[in-house]
Amino acid sequence: MSKISFIQGNIACAEGALAAGCRFFGGYPITPSTEIAEHMAMKLPKVKGTFIQMEDEIGSIAAVIGAAWTGVRAMTATSGPGLSLMMENIGYAVMTETPLVIVDIQRGGPSTGQPTMASQGDMFQCRFGSHGDYSIIALSPATVQEMYEMTAEAFNLADRFRVPVFLMADEIIGHMREKMTLPDTVPVMPVRERTERSTLPFKAEKDGVPGFTPFGKGHHVHVTGLTHDERGYPSTTNPDVHERLVTRLVAKVESTRREIASYDVTNPEAETVFVSYGAPTRAVWQALHDLKDDTVGHFRLKMVWPFPDWVEELFPQAQAYIVPEMNLGLISRELERHVTIPVISVPRLGGALHEPEELIRAVEGAK
Amino acid sequence: MRHEIRFSGFGGQGIILSAVIVGRAAALYDRKYAVQTQVYGPEARGGASMSAVIIDDEPILYPKVRHPDIFVIMSQEGFLRYGADAPENATMILDTDIVQGRPACRWYGIPATSEAKSAFGRVIVANIIMIGSLVGATGVVGTEAIEKAVRESVPRGTEDLNLRALKRGMELAAEAGRSP
Numbered sequence: 001m002s003k004i005s006f007i008q009g010n011i012a013c014a015e016g017a018l019a020a021g022c023r024f025f026g027g028y029p030i031t032p033s034t035e036i037a038e039h040m041a042m043k044l045p046k047v048k049g050t051f052i053q054m055e056d057e058i059g060s061i062a063a064v065i066g067a068a069w070t071g072v073r074a075m076t077a078t079s080g081p082g083l084s085l086m087m088e089n090i091g092y093a094v095m096t097e098t099p100l101v102i103v104d105i106q107r108g109g110p111s112t113g114q115p116t117m118a119s120q121g122d123m124f125q126c127r128f129g130s131h132g133d134y135s136i137i138a139l140s141p142a143t144v145q146e147m148y149e150m151t152a153e154a155f156n157l158a159d160r161f162r163v164p165v166f167l168m169a170d171e172i173i174g175h176m177r178e179k180m181t182l183p184d185t186v187p188v189m190p191v192r193e194r195t196e197r198s199t200l201p202f203k204a205e206k207d208g209v210p211g212f213t214p215f216g217k218g219h220h221v222h223v224t225g226l227t228h229d230e231r232g233y234p235s236t237t238n239p240d241v242h243e244r245l246v247t248r249l250v251a252k253v254e255s256t257r258r259e260i261a262s263y264d265v266t267n268p269e270a271e272t273v274f275v276s277y278g279a280p281t282r283a284v285w286q287a288l289h290d291l292k293d294d295t296v297g298h299f300r301l302k303m304v305w306p307f308p309d310w311v312e313e314l315f316p317q318a319q320a321y322i323v324p325e326m327n328l329g330l331i332s333r334e335l336e337r338h339v340t341i342p343v344i345s346v347p348r349l350g351g352a353l354h355e356p357e358e359l360i361r362a363v364e365g366a367k
Numbered sequence: 368m369r370h371e372i373r374f375s376g377f378g379g380q381g382i383i384l385s386a387v388i389v390g391r392a393a394a395l396y397d398r399k400y401a402v403q404t405q406v407y408g409p410e411a412r413g414g415a416s417m418s419a420v421i422i423d424d425e426p427i428l429y430p431k432v433r434h435p436d437i438f439v440i441m442s443q444e445g446f447l448r449y450g451a452d453a454p455e456n457a458t459m460i461l462d463t464d465i466v467q468g469r470p471a472c473r474w475y476g477i478p479a480t481s482e483a484k485s486a487f488g489r490v491i492v493a494n495i496i497m498i499g500s501l502v503g504a505t506g507v508v509g510t511e512a513i514e515k516a517v518r519e520s521v522p523r524g525t526e527d528l529n530l531r532a533l534k535r536g537m538e539l540a541a542e543a544g545r546s547p
């Protein structure tokens with residue numbers, strides 16, 4: 001039977017991971033994500049899982065990649081400075097098509113910045129932070145319930161696409177306690193396996209993703225960050241091999257953006273439309289509730305990357321978009337690329353959440 | 368009905384746990400909605416400590432305190448920072464052993480720290496006495512709900528001690544009456 005609970009967002013994240021079958025956590029504690037590592041350290045040994053505190057975040061993500069290659073669901077949790085250290089190996093995970101989940105409880109940056117204050121400053125770092133062309137998936141929770149559900153879903157997406165999947169939360173959602181329902185079970189997709197005993201471990205199936213053959217499953221697999229052919233062997237000077245590989249790594253995610261997209265649309269007939277993700281969503285909900293105005297709509301992103309670039313189909317009468325973010329305007333810039341009407345950024349730095357009154361004033365200013 | 372309760376004091380008094388207990392009582396046992404937040408950082412370790420809980424019959428959209436209507440204050444600094452300019456229609460529970468200031472709103476003076484020492488021999492239960500007074504004075508959560516939440520939130524073996532402190536807090540609120 002499902003159970004009503006009153007827990008912190010970070011604990012809900014850890015519980016969601018455990019429910020999804022995560023059995024490996026490699027990490028280095030960092031505020032404001034530490035409760036996730038603490039909870040996993042307490043709980044994983046009881047379910048025959050493994051928790052390792054590594055020497056730093058470079059080692060942490062490397063350990064997670066290694067664990068994932070043994071076929072176990074694996075994750076780490078960090079914040080901005082840790083995510084920066086992980087960047088090179090995130091590219092390695094992309095190149096080797098390693099399914100894993102990275103939780104970023106965002107805090108104020110650059111550098112060590114504001115350890116205890118919320119931010120959404122890493123939204124481009126998770127998408128573009130490692131070198132080369134690639135694509136990833138990023139989810140953005142706005143409630144404690146979603147910390148649980150989206151973490152669990154992140155593992156399914158990671159397995160399906162064999163990519164790093166990011167849970168881009170922030171200090172507010174991570175640290176607040178809120179009423180939520182702990183379900184009995186979460187949907188767990190079976191790990192995709194190779195369809196035949198192939199000698200080509202990196203030969204993609206129809207959807208662009210190769211079946212996964214973890215170590216110890218009877219196949220010899222060579223895993224490398226170098227450009228490789230379908231055998232997994234380095235092929236670093238043939239332009240066609242590189243182009244084919246990188247194009248596939250991007251396309252396997254981007255070609256499904258409409259299918260996997262996750263968002264909420266409120267008042268599709270609206271003229272003024274809020275676009276939000278993560279904590280500012282809560283301020284938008286309150287502003288809409290207080291405004292009671294059907295000409296104001298809301299496009300709430302649950303999945304930020306890949307970005308749903310067909311926004312204009314969803315709000316055909318929109319005259320302006322208002323984008324409150326806890327950064328100087330990252331996703332508002334992404335939105336601008338895809339729409340023809342004005343995008344009004346409402347940036348917020350310092351860690352305090354937007355106030356509903358501020359958003360109501362932004363609506364009045366946009367009209 | 369929405370209530371926004373602010374707890375303030377200094378690190379070690381159980382200010383954060385107080386908000387968690389009240390939130391748990393509301394969310395789990397009164398079947399309402401609750402969101403609890405707190406100030407983190409070095410200021411929460413030994414220095415000033417602040418936490419808040421919002422309780423509502425409806426789902427809580429905005430999780431941060433906007434218009435606090437109930438204050439539970441256990442330090443003079445907390446009073447000056449959060450309580451001194453409380454709106455007149457607010458209700459304040461003051462630990463009068465520690466807080467010298469008095470607000471313009473209605474308030475209940477509770478000698479929680481001295482009572483914790485003299486009646487229970489444990490200063491650590493002062494926050495539970497304050498929670499009892501909060502519930503006695505405002506009824507913001509039910510008596511049964513707060514008892515259950517205290518029982519499951521305190522260290523094993525201290526349940527009875529804490530439940531007696533809770534009851535004593537309710538009595539002190541009734542004795543104090545509201546002032547002025």
